[in-house]
Amino acid sequence: VRAAVMRAENEPLVIEELTGGSLLGARQVLVQVDATGVCHSDLTILSGAVPLPPPMVLGHEGAGTVLDVGGLVTRVKPGDRVIGTFAPVCGDCWFCLHGEGQYCRNAMSVMLEYPWQQPDGTPVMSMSGLGTFAEQMVCHEWSLVPVESTLPAEQLALIGCGVATGVGAALNTAAVEPGSSVAVIGCGGVGQFVIQGARIAGAAQIIAIDPVEFKRDTAVGFGATDVLDPTGLDVPREVRKLTGRRGADYVFEVLGRSQTMLDAFKATRKGGTCTIVGMASNDDTVTFAANDLYAQGKRLLGCYYGGSQVRRDFQRYVDLAETGRLDIGGVITQRLPLSEVNDAFTAMKSGTAIRTVLTP
Ligand SMILES: [Zn+2]
Ligand SMILES: [Zn+2]
Numbered sequence: 001v002r003a004a005v006m007r008a009e010n011e012p013l014v015i016e017e018l019t020g021g022s023l024l025g026a027r028q029v030l031v032q033v034d035a036t037g038v039c040h041s042d043l044t045i046l047s048g049a050v051p052l053p054p055p056m057v058l059g060h061e062g063a064g065t066v067l068d069v070g071g072l073v074t075r076v077k078p079g080d081r082v083i084g085t086f087a088p089v090c091g092d093c094w095f096c097l098h099g100e101g102q103y104c105r106n107a108m109s110v111m112l113e114y115p116w117q118q119p120d121g122t123p124v125m126s127m128s129g130l131g132t133f134a135e136q137m138v139c140h141e142w143s144l145v146p147v148e149s150t151l152p153a154e155q156l157a158l159i160g161c162g163v164a165t166g167v168g169a170a171l172n173t174a175a176v177e178p179g180s181s182v183a184v185i186g187c188g189g190v191g192q193f194v195i196q197g198a199r200i201a202g203a204a205q206i207i208a209i210d211p212v213e214f215k216r217d218t219a220v221g222f223g224a225t226d227v228l229d230p231t232g233l234d235v236p237r238e239v240r241k242l243t244g245r246r247g248a249d250y251v252f253e254v255l256g257r258s259q260t261m262l263d264a265f266k267a268t269r270k271g272g273t274c275t276i277v278g279m280a281s282n283d284d285t286v287t288f289a290a291n292d293l294y295a296q297g298k299r300l301l302g303c304y305y306g307g308s309q310v311r312r313d314f315q316r317y318v319d320l321a322e323t324g325r326l327d328i329g330g331v332i333t334q335r336l337p338l339s340e341v342n343d344a345f346t347a348m349k350s351g352t353a354i355r356t357v358l359t360p
Helices: 040-047 107-111 153-174 187-202 213-221 235-242 260-269 288-293 311-321 338-350
Strands: 002-006 014-017 028-038 061-067 081-084 123-128 138-139 143-146 181-185 203-209 226-228 248-253 267-274 299-302 330-339 354-360
Touching: 002 338, 014 338, 014 354, 028 081, 028 153, 028 187, 040 338, 061 138, 081 153, 081 311, 143 311, 153 187, 153 330, 153 354, 181 267, 187 213, 187 248, 203 213, 203 235, 213 260, 226 235, 235 248, 235 260, 235 267, 248 260, 260 267, 267 330, 267 338, 330 338, 338 354
Parallel strands: 181 203, 181 248, 203 226, 248 267, 267 299, 330 354
Antiparallel strands: 002 014, 028 061, 028 138, 028 354, 061 081, 081 143
8 A cells, every 4th residue: 555654754754655454463454544634743753752663654643444354353344434543442441441541551552563564574663553644554443433424534534633632622621611711822723623622612712822823813713702923922911911810711732832831821810720732842841830739729731632532532523523513624724645745744834734634
């Protein structure tokens, strides 16, 4: 199959012909990739900020159709529409049994498989056990969630990362209350879904903060009531001005940078909730004023995968989209063939795209 392979850090991906998909393990599934989104985390891996060894098929936000299954597979069958989860869930470990499947104990074992080979026999890993930048993927059944849906594949693809992370951050992690004030720092794909999640939860005020004008405009279309260009501004001060001098009830950081994490914490009102959604670089460190946690009672929440329980929530996000309460298609600003994957990264770096979707 054709796949976009990362051969080295910071080098363009190379379209290669890989083999191996016909040899399915007992719990493995062969999936035809119908669409895949290009997420900032793909760029984070490519840049080496979170080191993973090449060669690797990148891509972790995809949807497709099951072509074939190994002998012991029970969760999916050929013909099923499936969404990939970048956090595999075994269903039986302590975390899976406690409604925190995103931390599944057994996930790593299925993410370190090498399903493909290059023509010279070199084994190739798949990012997060998925590797969606390809015509097909071979993954463990724990990495797939079947859904009932008539949505186009490009929308199902985004549920696998952007929607689950962003909408989940608002609904699951922070549990935004109706009538509350919300500020979102970073209005890329995930940030736009945090904004929509806050709107779905019934927030009265949603402040969208991003230096790129068209991202702020997009945010208004998705429910933002105020916008801020943070360039040269003291963001916490501006947020307090917009929220009765208190700070926002809920602040979300969706960039993964220590400076904006600190801004998010400072922009949170006393007793409010600051949720860190962004994926940071491994060597970044953030320092908070210790007394803000005590005397100001601020709650600081980490957020992995939007707290989504994928086997419960993927269908929930599908249902919200099918009834028009969640706009997934509106976040897609560019559609490209798989062979032009490097152009998607260029657009991401220049801030001219919110979400690019690739089709094989
Ligand atoms: Zn992602
Ligand atoms: Zn588990």
